[in-house]
Amino acid sequence: MSCAACGAEQRPGATFCRGCGVSLASAAARDGTAPLSTAALSVPPTVRRGKRQIALALACYLAMLILPLALVVTVGIDLTSLRALSLGELALVLVALQLVAGDGTQIPTLKSFVTVRAMPARVWATIAGGAALALAAAWALGLAFEMIDAEALLLYREQGHGLGSALLDYSVLAPLIEETAFRGIILGALAGPVGRKGALWASSLMFATIHLSPITFVHHTLLGLVCGYARLESRSLLVPILVHGSYNAVVVLLSW
Numbered sequence: 001m002s003c004a005a006c007g008a009e010q011r012p013g014a015t016f017c018r019g020c021g022v023s024l025a026s027a028a029a030r031d032g033t034a035p036l037s038t039a040a041l042s043v044p045p046t047v048r049r050g051k052r053q054i055a056l057a058l059a060c061y062l063a064m065l066i067l068p069l070a071l072v073v074t075v076g077i078d079l080t081s082l083r084a085l086s087l088g089e090l091a092l093v094l095v096a097l098q099l100v101a102g103d104g105t106q107i108p109t110l111k112s113f114v115t116v117r118a119m120p121a122r123v124w125a126t127i128a129g130g131a132a133l134a135l136a137a138a139w140a141l142g143l144a145f146e147m148i149d150a151e152a153l154l155l156y157r158e159q160g161h162g163l164g165s166a167l168l169d170y171s172v173l174a175p176l177i178e179e180t181a182f183r184g185i186i187l188g189a190l191a192g193p194v195g196r197k198g199a200l201w202a203s204s205l206m207f208a209t210i211h212l213s214p215i216t217f218v219h220h221t222l223l224g225l226v227c228g229y230a231r232l233e234s235r236s237l238l239v240p241i242l243v244h245g246s247y248n249a250v251v252v253l254l255s256w
Contacts, residue, residue, distance in 0.1 A: 049192075050192060050193035051193075053189040053190065053192055053193050054189070054190065054193050054194075056100060056185070056189045057185070057186045057189040057190050057202075057203075057206075060093075060096070060181055060185045060186050060189075061186060061206045061210075063092075063181075064178075064181050064182075064206075064210050065210055067085060067086075067089060068210055068211070068212050069212070078159070079155065079156065079159050079161055079165070079169075082169075083168075083169060083173070086169065086173045086174075086177065087173070089177050090173060090176055090177045090180075093177055093180045093181045093184075093185070094110065094180060096185060097109075097110060097180055097184050097185055098110050100185060100189070101188075106187075106188040106189075106191040106192065107184060107185055107188030107189060108184060108188065108235070108236070108237060112235070112236065113236070113237050113238065114236060114237075114238045115235070115236055115238075116234045116235075116236040116238055116239060117233070117234050117235045117236065119233050119234055123233050126229065127226055127229065127230050127233075127239070127243060130222065130225065130226035130229065131223070131226050131243055131246070131247055133222055134219045134220075134222035134223040134226060134247065135219075135247060135250060135251075137218050137219035137222060138216070138219040138251060139254070141215055141216070141218070141219065142255075150255045153166055153252065153255050153256055163252070163253075163256055166252050166256065167249060167252055170248040170249070170251070170252050171245040171246075171248045171249040171252065172245060174244075174248060175240075175241045175242075175244035175245040175248065176241060178207065178244065179227060179231075179237055179240045179241045179244055180237060182203050182204075182206065182207045182224065182227075182228075183203065183227055183228055183230075183231040183237060183240045184231075184237050186199075186202075186203045186206060187199050187200065187203040187228055187231060187232075190202055190203060191232075196232060199228075200225060200228040200229065200232065201225070203224060203228055204221050204224030204225045204228055205221060205224070206224075207220060207221075207223075207224035207227075208220035208221040208224055223244065223247055226240075226243060227240035227243055227244050228240070230243055
C-alpha cells in the first residue's frame with residue numbers, strides 16, 4: 001500500500017503516512033481511489049501528543065494546589081512539619097521532571113537544569129526590570145492591604161524560628177519547587193500545543209492562582225512572566241530559580 005498524496009510505501013494497517021503524515025484515507029479519497037471514511041476523521045499523532053501535554057500541565061497544576069489548599073484548612077501547622085512536606089514535594093517534582101522531560105516537549109532534563117545559554121545584555125535588563133516591577137507592585141499593594149506574607153512571617157517568630165529559617169523556606173525551597181513545576185514541567189509541556197507566548201501566560205496565571213490570594217495575583221503574575229521569560233531565553237531553570245529566590249528574599253527582608 002502506498003500513500004495517494006506522496007507515493008510513499010506504508011506498513012499494512014497504517015492510518016497516517018509515514019512520509020508526509022497525512023491521513024491515508026483522506027488522501028485516497030481526494031485522489032479518487034477510495035471513499036472518505038471515518039479513518040479520515042482520526043486525530044493525527046501531533047494533536048494527540050498536544051492533548052497529552054496539556055493534560056500533563058493541568059495535572060501538575062492541580063498537584064501544586066494540594067499543599068496550599070491543605071494549609072488553608074489546617075489550623076496551627078508546625079513549620080518544621082511544613083518544611084518536611086516541602087522537601088517531599090521538591091523530591092516529587094524533580095522526579096516528575098526527569099520522567100516527563102523530552103518526548104517531544106520542551107521540558108528540560110535534570111542534566112540541563114543548570115546549563116545556561118549565553119544571553120545579551122538587553123535580556124538580562126528585561127529580566128531585572130520585570131522583577132523590579134513585580135517588587136514595586138507588591139510594595140504598593142502592601143501599603144494598601146495586609147499581605148499574606150506578613151502573616152506567614154509572624155508565624156515564624158511565634159514558633160521561635162529566625163530570619164534564616166524564613167529565608168531557607170522562601171528563597172530556597174519555594175523557588176526550587178515552584179520553578180521546577182511551573183517553568184520546568186508546565187511551561188515546557190504547554191510550549192508545543194499553545195506556543196511560547198501562550199505557554200508563558202498560562203503558566204504565569206497558574207502560578208499566581210496557587211497562592212490563593214486575589215491581592216497578590218498581580219505581582220505574582222508579573223513574577224511568573226519574568227521567570228518564564230528567563231526560562232525561555234536561558235533554556236535553563238537556574239536563572240528563573242535565582243530570580244525567584246532573590247525576589248522572595250527581598251520580600252522576606254522587607255516584611256520581617
